Amino acid sequence: xAGVTQFPSHSVIEKGQTVTLRCDxxxxxDNLYWYRRVMGKEIKFLLHFxxxxxxxxxxxxxxxxxxxxxxxxxxxxxxxPAELEDSGVYFCASSQRGQGTYExxxxxxxxxxxx
Amino acid sequence: RKEVExxxxxxxxxxxxxxxxxxxxxxSASQSFFWYRQDCRKEPKLLMSVYxxxxxxxxxxAQLNRASQYxxxxxxxxxxxDSATYLCVVGSGGYNKLIFGAGTRLAVHP
Numbered sequence: 001x002a003g004v005t006q007f008p009s010h011s012v013i014e015k016g017q018t019v020t021l022r023c024d025x026x027x028x029x030d031n032l033y034w035y036r037r038v039m040g041k042e043i044k045f046l047l048h049f050x051x052x053x054x055x056x057x058x059x060x061x062x063x064x065x066x067x068x069x070x071x072x073x074x075x076x077x078x079x080x081p082a083e084l085e086d087s088g089v090y091f092c093a094s095s096q097r098g099q100g101t102y103e104x105x106x107x108x109x110x111x112x113x114x115x
Numbered sequence: 116r117k118e119v120e121x122x123x124x125x126x127x128x129x130x131x132x133x134x135x136x137x138x139x140x141x142x143s144a145s146q147s148f149f150w151y152r153q154d155c156r157k158e159p160k161l162l163m164s165v166y167x168x169x170x171x172x173x174x175x176x177a178q179l180n181r182a183s184q185y186x187x188x189x190x191x192x193x194x195x196x197d198s199a200t201y202l203c204v205v206g207s208g209g210y211n212k213l214i215f216g217a218g219t220r221l222a223v224h225p
Contacts, residue, residue, distance in 0.1 A: 035213070042117075043159070043202070043215040056212060091158055095211065103149070104213060106158040 002026070004107035006092050012113045018080040021110045023092030025074070031095040032075050033104060034067060038088035046090075049075060061086075082114045116141060118214045121203050125220035132193045136219050138186040138203030145214075147206030148179055150188045152199045153218065159202055162188075193223045 005024045013019050025032045034046040046065070047057040051072035060067070064083070069075040079086050089109045095102040121138045128134050140148075148165035163170065165177040165186055176189040186203055203216035 031211075033213070035215075042119075042217045043213075045212050045214070048212060056208070059212075093213075102211065103161050103164060104211065105161065108158050 004092055004094050004105055006090075006107040006110050008110060009108065010111045010113075012115065013082055014115055015084055016081045018078065019082055019112060021077045021079075021090050021112070023075045023077070023107060025092070025094030026105060029094035029096055029105075030072070031102065031104075032069060033093040033095075034075070034077055035091045035093065035106075036088050037091070038085070043091065046077075079112075082112075084114050087112055087114045117217070118142060119203055119205050119216035121201075121216035122219045123217075125222055127222045127224065128193055130193055130195060130223055130225055132223075133189065133191050134193055134221060135190075136188045136201050136203070136221075138188075138216055140184050140186070140203075140205045140214070142205070142207060142214075143181075143184060145184075145205045145207055147211055148177075148186050149204040149206070149213075150175075150177055150186075151202040151204050151215075153202055154199050159204075159215075162201070190221075193221075195223050195225065197221060198223045 007022045032049040037043045045059040048055045049069040066078045091109045092107045093104040095104045150162040151159040152162045153159045165179045169178045174191045178187045200218040202218045205214045
C-alpha cells in the first residue's frame with residue numbers, strides 16, 4: 001500500500017511569489033492533516049480535513065495560507081504571497097476515518113525556502 | 116510553558132546500552148500519546164502508541180502516567196540504527212490534532 005506522498009519535495013521561491021504544495025493521503029484515509037516545522041522549532045499543527053471539510057484550521061498562521069481538499073482526496077496548501085518566515089518543512093499526514101486515537105502517518109514533506 | 120516538554124539531549128550512548136527518554140505534557144485532557152522517530156531530513160515515523168497500561172514492542176517499552184502527565188520511552192540493547200531524534204507526541208481533541216515535543220537526539224556509537 002502506498003504511503004502519504006507530497007509534491008514537490010523542495011521548492012525555492014522569492015518573497016512575494018506563490019507556491020502550491022500537494023499531498024496525497026493513504027487511500028481510504030478520511031483524515032488529512034497539515035503540519036509545519038520551521039528552523040529550530042518543533043513541528044506545529046496547521047489544519048485538519050475530514051474528507052473535504054475543514055475540521056480545524058486553528059494552526060493556520062494567517063490568511064496568506066489557503067488549504068483545499070476538493071472531493072476529499074488529495075489536498076493542496078497554497079501560500080500567497082510567500083514571506084521569508086514561511087520557510088520550513090511542510091508535512092502532510094493522514095489517518096483512518098472517524099474520531100479516536102487513529103495513528104497518523106506522515107509524508108516525506110516539502111521543504112520550502114523563501115528568499 | 117511548552118505543551119509537550121522533552122529531555123533536551125543529545126544522548127550519546129554505546130551500542131548495547133539502555134537509554135530512557137522522558138516527556139511531560141501540560142494538557143490533562145489529552146487523549147492519546149505516541150513516540151515518533153525522525154531521521155535527519157526525513158518525516159516523523161510512528162514508533163509506538165503509548166497506552167495507560169504501558170506497552171512493549173521488542174526492545175522498546177513505553178509508559179504513561181496520566182496523574183503525573185508523564186510519558187517515557189525505554190530502549191534496551193541500543194543499536195547503531197537507533198540513532199535518530201525521538202519525538203514525544205500528544206493527541207489533542209476528538210480528531211487527534213498532534214502536539215509535538217522538540218525531540219531528543221540519540222546517537223549510538225560503536
